Structures are given as structure tokens and as C-alpha cells.
Amino acid sequence: MQQSSGRKIGQWALVVGFLALAVAGSAYALEWNLQPAVTKIADDVHDLHEYVMALIVVIFVGVFGVMFYSVFAHRKAPGRKAANFHENTTVEIIWTLIPLLILVVIAWPATRAVIAQKDTTNSDMTIKVTGYQWKWGYDYLKGEGEGISFVSQLSTPRDQIEGNAPKGEHYLLEVDNEVIVPVGKKVRILTTAADVIHSWGVPAFAAKQDAIPGFIRDLHFRATKVGVYRGQCVELCGKEHGFMPIVVRVVSAADYTAWVGEQKKKIAASADDPTKTYTLDELKARGEKVYTANCVACHQANGKGTPPAFPPLDGSKIANGPKGPHLDIVINGKQGTAMAAFGKQLNDTEIAAVVTYERNAWGNKTGEAIQPAEIRPLRK
Numbered sequence: 001m002q003q004s005s006g007r008k009i010g011q012w013a014l015v016v017g018f019l020a021l022a023v024a025g026s027a028y029a030l031e032w033n034l035q036p037a038v039t040k041i042a043d044d045v046h047d048l049h050e051y052v053m054a055l056i057v058v059i060f061v062g063v064f065g066v067m068f069y070s071v072f073a074h075r076k077a078p079g080r081k082a083a084n085f086h087e088n089t090t091v092e093i094i095w096t097l098i099p100l101l102i103l104v105v106i107a108w109p110a111t112r113a114v115i116a117q118k119d120t121t122n123s124d125m126t127i128k129v130t131g132y133q134w135k136w137g138y139d140y141l142k143g144e145g146e147g148i149s150f151v152s153q154l155s156t157p158r159d160q161i162e163g164n165a166p167k168g169e170h171y172l173l174e175v176d177n178e179v180i181v182p183v184g185k186k187v188r189i190l191t192t193a194a195d196v197i198h199s200w201g202v203p204a205f206a207a208k209q210d211a212i213p214g215f216i217r218d219l220h221f222r223a224t225k226v227g228v229y230r231g232q233c234v235e236l237c238g239k240e241h242g243f244m245p246i247v248v249r250v251v252s253a254a255d256y257t258a259w260v261g262e263q264k265k266k267i268a269a270s271a272d273d274p275t276k277t278y279t280l281d282e283l284k285a286r287g288e289k290v291y292t293a294n295c296v297a298c299h300q301a302n303g304k305g306t307p308p309a310f311p312p313l314d315g316s317k318i319a320n321g322p323k324g325p326h327l328d329i330v331i332n333g334k335q336g337t338a339m340a341a342f343g344k345q346l347n348d349t350e351i352a353a354v355v356t357y358e359r360n361a362w363g364n365k366t367g368e369a370i371q372p373a374e375i376r377p378l379r380k
């Protein structure tokens with residue numbers, strides 16, 4: 001007797017402890033709800049969430065009510081004989097039908113929401129999103145902004161990440177180049193990736209889709225409110241997975257047009273004119289940049305390469321011989337080796353510049369300037 005009442009007190013203490021924890025927990029996490037919805041779909045998802053939640057509460061109270069009542073009312077007393085009942089067809093039919101009904105009333109609206117979420121037809125504009133370790137590339141493919149493309153990277157200072165500076169308001173949720181879209185327009189996003197699987201998602205839009213190398217998936221959203229909405233890569237993609245946020249800035253139609261105009265001007269200003277003639281020094285300076293961005297990983301900044309895998313360019317027969325074979329290997333690559341066909345990645349000016357640089361850097365002194373106009377005829 002003594003022992004069992006002690007155990008009872010212990011059990012009650014446990015229950016009270018859990019309740020206290022739950023209350024304290026929810027008071028602490030004041031922002032317990034989903035992010036405010038900014039699209040019709042997100043609205044539907046919230047409604048669905050609340051509806052299912054209510055349903056679950058009813059089921060919870062029903063099931064646990066019966067259970068606790070049974071435990072209490074039919075608890076075992078000394079000498080009591082247990083009731084013995086089997087195979088009650090009515091009860092079996094009821095307990096099959098009720099869950100079936102519950103499933104239907106959940107599945108019906110849920111399926112409708114999922115179908116609406118997947119319907120990417122009739123979009124006003126299309127943006128391709130490419131996941132990289134660890135940043136996002138954006139290419140505006142259809143609509144007013146067609147031709148705009150940029151890379152968007154985390155802009156939180158390293159000091160904050162390493163704990164040497166106080167954390168900012170949008171810690172790890174801020175980027176250098178935001179995705180700009182107009183309010184009220186249906187935006188279709190194509191997702192893909194260049195290395196491993198990433199996933200593009202913005203909770204306020206209820207929009208999320210894996211970005212898979214070699215595949216194109218799509219999603220859409222139509223933002224109803226101007227504002228800045230933040231998301232993150234939501235597929236574990238390696239060491240900096242938590243450092244590739246997504247920031248979408250929804251602006252008015254007029255602001256969007258202005259932004260597009262600005263971007264187009266920038267593109268025009270930075271475009272290379274493939275018919276222009278440059279001096280040797282101009283080509284070398286530009287070529288060094290192209291080389292640093294595209295070639296140092298294998299051939300090294302000092303041109304010595306890492307033989308035998310990656311040959312040195314300093315003193316190489318190709319970089320010091322006739323320009324034909326040199327241009328050929330850079331434009332077309334070398335099949336079966338790591339030397340890629342850079343003709344697909346670089347424009348005429350960049351190829352002319354990098355080859356000129358290689359022919360005049362380190363110990364290489366051909367004194368030869370290769371002009372962009374020479375590249376076009378060599379492209380296949």
C-alpha cells in the first residue's frame with residue numbers, strides 16, 4: 001500500500017512536470033505559428049493546417065476520453081471478473097468506417113491544395129534557379145526581365161558567423177543579390193542544380209521544390225503583398241548548407257520595370273564587343289582575370305600546373321608554339337581529359353584575352369596579341 005501510493009505521487013509529478021514544460025515552452029516560442037501567408041496557396045495551406053489541427057484535437061479528445069474513462073471506470077478491483085467480448089460485427093464496421101471517413105475529409109482538401117500548388121501553367125514570367133555549393137544562380141528566362149542573370153550569395157559578415165560581432169537582424173537570411181519580382185504576377189521557378197541536390201523554398205509563399213542535377217523541376221507563386229520574403233536551401237547539401245539563403249523582394253509593377261531597366265543597362269555596359277581591337281596590354285590584363293577565374297584550379301597561378309595531372313603552361317610547347325593548336329585546345333578542350341571546351345563558357349573576347357595572357361605570362365614571351373575577331377571563325 002505504502003509503495004503504490006508513493007508510485008502514484010511520482011506519476012502525478014511527472015504529468016505536472018510535462019505540462020509545466022509544455023506551457024513554458026510555448027510561452028518562450030512566441031512565434032509559434034507558420035509565417036504569414038503571402039500567396040493564395042500559402043493561405044490555403046494555412047487553412048488546411050488549422051482544419052486538420054482541429055480535427056486532430058477532436059480525435060485526441062475522443063480517443064483519450066474513452067481511454068481514460070475506461071481506465072477509470074473499469075479499473076481492476078480485487079476479485080473482479082473481467083468482461084469477455086469478441087467479434088462484435090457492428091463495432092468492427094464502425095471502427096473501420098470512421099477512420100476511412102477521417103481520411104477522406106483530410107485527403108480531399110489536401111489533394112486539391114497540392115494540385116493547385118503544382119499547376120505552373122499560364123505563368124507571367126519564368127526564372128531558372130540553379131543550386132550550387134553554396135549559392136544560388138538566377139536566370140530570368142521569360143517576361144520583362146528576360147536576359148537578366150546573377151548569382152546570389154550569403155551577405156552575412158564572417159565576423160558574425162564566427163561570433164566576433166553581434167548578430168544582425170537577418171543573420172544568415174540575407175544575400176548580396178535579391179530576387180526581384182513584381183507583385184500579383186504568377187512567377188514560375190524552374191529548379192535545377194550543378195553539383196548536388198539542393199532545394200529552393202520560401203515558406204511565406206508555401207513554395208518549395210528540390211533542385212536536382214540533370215533535372216528541371218518547377219514551382220510557382222503569385223505574391224499578393226509587396227515585401228521581402230526569406231527562405232533557405234532546404235536539402236542538406238554539404239558543409240555550407242545553412243549558408244545559402246534565399247531572399248525574394250516583391251515590388252510594385254513600376255519598381256519592377258525600373259529595376260529591369262537598370263539591370264539591362266548594366267548588361268549592355270559590360271557586354272564585350274567582339275569586333276573591337278585591343279592592345280597587347282589590355283588583352284593581358286583582361287586575360288589574367290579570365291585565367292584567375294577559370295584556369296588556376298588546375299594550371300595554378302604561376303602557370304606551373306600540377307604535373308602529371310595538369311600540365312604546366314609556363315614553357316609549354318602549345319603556349320609558345322603556333323597559335324592554332326593553342327586556340328583549339330582552349331575552345332574545344334581535349335576529349336577524355338579534364339581540359340574542358342571553354343568555347344562554351346567564355347565569349348570571344350575572353351578567349352582571345354586568356355590565350356594572349358598565357359602566351360605572354362610567366363616565362364612565355366611570344367609578344368603576340370590575339371584579337372576577338374579571330375575567335376568566331378574557329379567556333380564549330
Ligand SMILES: [Cu+2]
Nearest residue numbers: 198199233237
Ligand atoms: Cu543547398
